[in-house]
Amino acid sequence: MTGFSKREVLFGTLLAASARPARARVGESTSLAGLMPQAAPGRFDASIASLETYQTPDWFRDAKFGIWSHWGPQAVPGQGDWYARNLYIPGHPHYDHHVKTYGHPSAFGYKDIIPLWKAERFDPEALMARYAAAGAKYFVSMGVHHDNFDLWNSKHHRWNAAQMGPKRDIVGAWQAAAKRHGLRFGVSEHLGASYCWWYPNHQFDQFWTSGKMGVDYDGADPKFVDLYHDNRTEPYRGNGQTWYTTNPKFQRHWFDRITDLIDNYQPDLLYSDGGIPFGEVGRAMVAHLYNRKAGRGGRTEAVYAHKSMSGEFLPKAAVQDVERGVLEGINPLPWQTDTSNGDWFYNRNDKFKTTREVLSMLADIVAKNGNLLLNIVQHPDGSLSPQSEELLTGLTAWMKVNAEAIHGTRPWRLYGEGPTVAKAGHFAESGNYTADDVRFTTKGGALYAILLGWPQGESAIKALGSQALPGARIERIDLLGGPKLRFAQGADALRLALPAGDPTVLPVLRIRGRGFS
Template sequence: MASLRTHSTPDWFGDAKFGIWSHWGPQSVPRQGDWYARFMYVPGHPHYDHHVKTYGHPSSFGYKDIIPLWKAEKFDPDALMRKYAAAGAKYFVSMGVHHDNFDLWKSSTHRWNAALMGPKRDIVGEWQKAARAQGLKFGVSEHLGASYTWWYPNRLYDQFWPKLGLAYDGADPQYADLYHDNRDEPFRNSGESWYTKKHAFHRLWFSRMRDLIDQYDIDLLYSDGGLPFGQVGRSLVAHLYNRSKSGAVYTCKDSGSGEFDPAFVQDVERGVLKGINPRPWQTDTSNGDWFYSDDYEYKSSAQIITMLADIVSKNGNMLLNIVQYPDGSLPPQSEDLLADLAQWMKINAPAIHGTRPWKIFGEGPTETAAGMFQEKSDYTSRDIRFTTKGDTLYAMTLGEPSDTVAISALAKANPHDRRAIRRVRLLGHGAPVSFRQTDQALVIQLPASLPSRHASAFEIHFA
């Protein structure tokens, strides 16, 4: 455990700022979105209704029967990774195992895995090779910790006619290694009840996660929840750190138990922290639903880019899921976003990659709520976010400005940096732009056209 006491977040993570995630697996097949494997066993939920109508009753056609339908027949990890690298990603995270207890790697300990079933491909291994070829750091997400309680409904039954009392297929003992043997721990999406207290499952989790770490030499491990299972979890993270040659990252969510452990990176699902955090942290979010859904509303490119600027200004990273079809290809919304990100990063990456926070994260009328599931903000051109690199300051507008940009934090008598401003450059614009520093603000005159469709970044040099 000594590696936990001495661990600090490696520089590569603080420099990366932007990663892409493939939150993808058999639950994509029904095209209904997240948590399908659970809710297909919950009468009254739309997933249950869809399942009965499309596939049949879960007593005869269960989740085990969805798995063979996941073929990944158009999955081309090398082509996708080239797009992700062009879009500015510096690390890539593959789904390892979701709450559905299905491993996406060539597992040494679990027969329910993608190398033997479904696509019959080592999905994690293929992603890893593609990421390494593009020079990206490689991570894996694990959602197994909560699986034991999360999947409790698969062994229940309808409490109404015509199949009253007929057990779902999860009650069949021959599939217990997929569906678990949970008979008395219903899932509650809060606090300690997220994880089972069953020690046998703790040992199973450790064995599976160690197999994953040892096979794929990962740089980052993400747990969907707080650190699982106390000392068992800490032992696994210590193993991850001890194996790493370039510095590994373990990221998990705040359990609400007090100050976040400095040996880990705090992850905030679909949200941000308040202000500048002294340690690097991460937002995980998606451009659509977590698993592909036909009906989910996608985020716009402007929303993703302004979220990224806000997060980076506060010492955070964005881990962005790019939604995939069940076959492994990308829907048009994902393709369009990647194209927009590539164009924006080609111009503005210096204000993102390798930067650190300034004295303040930003200014403007729009306040982003802190905490999970608080990611919607309608920014204006007066909302500015700051980053630094060496002696250079970057100021990014979170709305599209016209004519001038006024930055009050850089007024003549500002408390942050009293040095005179020598030069201001708009990234992507060939010539320096005109500016004046008044008692109220740094006022920047904009050129006739802006090089970026979305947030604009100014490079500011002091005398």
């Protein structure tokens, strides 16, 4: 993912400041001649005007909830996200763990982690059944992370899961399971940032206390240049700079790899970890995706999710994604939050989200015209962490009763009310919600009020008082999974009392009447 701590910023900045001068590469060229790729023929092309005719397909607007497998070799050490990069940064906890557990990265680097990822307990069929039961309507597989390791049988790259590690087409296995369980299928690509992000592997140890000061890391070995890249001129400094390379050679390399992924697996959704990479090259890839999934009248069934950071941000041309955060209020265009129930890769020391936290986020996001894409943390062997198992059990129980308030809904005139307002923007997850916080959705003439906690006494919903709804009439209120409720609509609020319930469960009211839905 694109998040980074202050400590990572410091280490990245220090590393770049002390980097060896780049060595010239014989014959290397940055000329665009012959490198500009072309999209598959169809309605869309690489122009902004063409892409901004895009309309989000109904399946995505109706789905509301997807599950992501943000999983790969970086899960092996059990230290969390960005391990492939941070193991090469002296002073970082990942470097300390790596040296202690595996040895110095001059001899044992990331290339040697890959064979340790065997995925021996990976059962996509059983996992997909659990995800579908938990309410997911689409599933997203990691395609390639910043570690430059493809999880499919890539024809452009030997470092892939079909040939190494699990020796299995992970993307293909996920795709087949999603299809059997009726889920839309997506893939994520983080390759665009890899050419700059992974610069530290080219460096050398700078700490005299290591006993290896000045010794090159294994990324400097030309035998492994196809894994570690040969970009020595654009180091990512950990401060948002050089997230994407400006070198046309690497941009074309990215285009060929990602279009191979698109052509072989025909994903309904593709996620990039940033804005649209590389200008016209990235837009050609988006057009390629859309044209490959063209339906009647040329309207595409594909979704491309991108962020308002780095690269090119075109919210009319693709779906906006917010990493570990939300948007403010009801957005006129469908959008998506991506987050995880823990760290992005398995972290044995991690803190995990509870079922109530995830459901509160889901309700807030859906009420604002968004979708939630939730990573469910997996162990390196492919099994689920106990916390992930517990979360799925809780989601399944809640969705069995309350899914009608989520799937296929649309926002109401207000997204909600209450004392808690989630902070808008990337990396800003917040919200200690209470029973006084309410989120609204609508479907089929009904208004749904999702309470973000189980009230212990009378509830008062101000947005449903007669002054807020002049001329409207509430005729019936049902507690989903429970009884019809008695209520009183006063001028200032709708008042009602719920039966006693589990304080960790979010109750949902189905409200019917006239003049308000």
